[in-house]
Amino acid sequence: MANNFADLFEHAVDAMPERTALILGDRRLRFRDLDTRANQLAHYLATLGVGTGTHVGFQMHNSIETMETLIACFKLSAVPINVNFRYGPSELTYLYDNADLEVLLYHACYGEQVRAARAAVPGLRHVICVDDDVASWEFGIDALRYETVMKAGAPWRPFADRSGDDLFMMYTGGTTGLPKGVMWRQEDMWRVLGGGIDFYTNEYVTDEYQQSRTGAAGGQAIYYILPPLIHAAAMMPTFLALWCGHAVIFERRFDPERVWRQVAREQPNVIVITGDAMARPLIDAYRQHPVDVSSVIAIASGAALLSQSTKNALLELFPGAVISDSIGSSETGFGGIGFAQRDDDPARGPRVNTGRGAVIVDDDGAPVPPGAEGWLAKTGQVPLGYYKDPVKSERLFKTVDGERIVITDDRARREEDGSITLIGRGNMVINTGGEKVFAEEVESVVKAHPAVFDATVVAVPHERWGNTVAAVVALADGAELDFTEFCAHTRQHLAGYKIPRSLWIAERVLRAPSGKPDYGWARDHVAEREPDHRVPESGTANAPDPGGAALAEVGAAALEENRTADGGPRP
Missing domain, CATH: 3.40.50.980 (Rossmann fold)
Incomplete structure (x- = not known):
């Protein structure tokens, strides 16, 4: 072969x-x-x-x-x-x-x-x-x-x-x-991301x-690939489609209104996107100018996961389509796939059925039992390593009990039914008063607020707690943010110490071409200017941002959840 x-x-x-x-x-x-x-x-x-x-x-x-x-x-x-x-x-x-x-x-x-x-x-x-x-x-x-x-x-x-x-x-x-x-060896990449x-x-x-034999024996599907081909989230679905004899539609640049005109014209069956960065503009454009989408049987997101509020909107607007989230990376290939369901808790991490070789391991590389948390890892077909970087290769690509394994920075929990729940990236964890907060967990809740179009969560230094959680958000068209109500919304889903205590409103939230958050940009953004909103640490009259008793109560509760019984920070 x-x-x-x-x-x-x-x-x-x-x-x-x-x-x-x-x-x-x-x-x-x-x-x-x-x-x-x-x-x-x-x-x-x-x-x-x-x-x-x-x-x-x-x-x-x-x-x-x-x-x-x-x-x-x-x-x-x-x-x-x-x-x-x-x-x-x-x-x-x-x-x-x-x-x-x-x-x-x-x-x-x-x-x-x-x-x-x-x-x-x-x-x-x-x-x-x-x-x-x-x-x-x-x-x-x-x-x-x-x-x-x-x-x-x-x-x-x-x-x-x-x-x-x-x-x-x-x-x-x-x-x-x-x-x-x-x-990667090409055969291994074909296996993990190309349908092998x-x-x-x-x-x-x-x-x-x-693949070609099955494709020739059946009808031709049409894939609409929207992410850039410089990313595996677009390149590999494109090759998968071609190897099976299907057609692929491209756009030079992402234009949500043009996308729907092309959907009406070409009648694609599968639309490939990257997370909220593409899904939310597509939703807005479709609501303004709906078209015939009866041909679409699947909307598949890769490289960046969909928030729950976005899943709800897609399920409402496109009831005849399956909405899927896939996890994976350039270092692991395909890790698993999940299918959207309405009204899941936005604070619960994305849950997927694992792909072949995907496991959750502890710090030593041993599989964890059901119900336990650990690191998302991949065995079987894995990369050869990083080009010209043996040190990083040795740190990430390991051999455990004679088997090659990639241990990622993604934290996940192994569920009783064999599925996994993603918690967040370990290298993006925020330590506040001894508690660990995963940026992705907070981002999902923030983006579920109706006034928020997009968001990135980062840490900001704090004299008492080391760091606190902060968010940079872009608002939906015509929306205004009531910060008191925003804090109440986040508190419905998050512990007090996870609530963003400072908020910056940006014209847009920058992302990488793949749709992943640009955390470097977000950190620079918050370092260069004062926040637009801040949760006061007490209900005093000189609090840095007005909001009345309700907002002060939220801030006090957030601080209280960062304390132990003796008043010190949580261990």
Whole structure:
């Protein structure tokens, strides 16, 4: 079994050549045509010295050319490297150098940043510019033009000694730190995120032809992939769809109103999003201009989980669709899937049925009993490690009782029925008066307030308690926040010490392209300005924020829950 990304794609081409593969606006590309164009690009890249193991960067938003680039690299056993198109020159310089890029393809609108960063990375030998709807290739710059390159390449499939051992690498910044490359064998990545293990039954597929064989025997579905292809939450669902002979719709940029117009026009069956960052604007746009959504059978969120209030809204607006949350990461692949139910407690962590190999372990890596908390971990198909970082690799990727295991920073509880409840990321825990508060737990409750559109929770220093909980929120359109009522809302679901005691209102809450919170931005935001609201520590007249007796009572209760019987902080 080859179990190589290019082989799996070519199986689908051979089985279903005339089916539509990609849709972008008015453009449509059949499987046969996508294969031909990827061959042309692959042949030209080979003339530049691209072959087995060559690192080829793609600094591109979602487009047909982005997929042609990925497939061409896999055909040559080269390693495509995702480059975050939001990075500035200094960040790009670091990534180009750290990833040892030799060739880079980029959309023309990112040309200024590319030229500024490339000058500092002599190992980056060739750059290829792709025209887009914002900018075009500029005459006189030291970059090849994509369409010129395509015309020079041969249309037949290039020869390469491909295998399931070929490298797949995904650069991830997570929520903190510099970007780092997570290295996978392609067969392992196919197993954990590409359908090589059935997501619902946890059973292995029988052979490398099963997906294309099953797809050819059935009807074609249409996937609408909204996250950026520089993230596995979009790239892997796209490949999964193509390997099964399904069509994929892309958008160059996320535009909620346009999304619904495309839904009405193309009638997709599955919409892939990333958490509230996409779901909430989509909900607002749909309420303003509802369209026919009868074709949609599933709305699937990956990379960032949906809050309970968002799940409620999606279930109300789209009763004919299944709403799912998947957990996982670049370091673990698929970890589990959960399905939305109405009116769950927003303070309860997301609950999912685990994927194959997902376990909860203690600090020593041993599985915990039902009802116990621990660290979310993954066994079986796991990454090879971090690129050029053996220290971090050794810390995260371990061998326990002879079995490879990835132990993440995610805290979770093993339930009696075998499911798991996510609690929060250990590296984002807030210690207040000796109590641990997980940012995600508070964010879910804050976002359940009707006036709040989005929120990020961080710690702020406190002389007495070490840290207290703070929130940066963006309000829903036209909404005003009654802070007294907001505190009462959070207290319905959270212990007093978990309630945000200071609140900053921002025009918008910044997130990474994947939809994950940008905690660095939130910490900088709260450090640079005074809060818009603050829970007073007593009901005195000179409290920093007015609110009357009710607000003072909430603040006093919050402080009281941080004390022991003798008046000191909780241990």
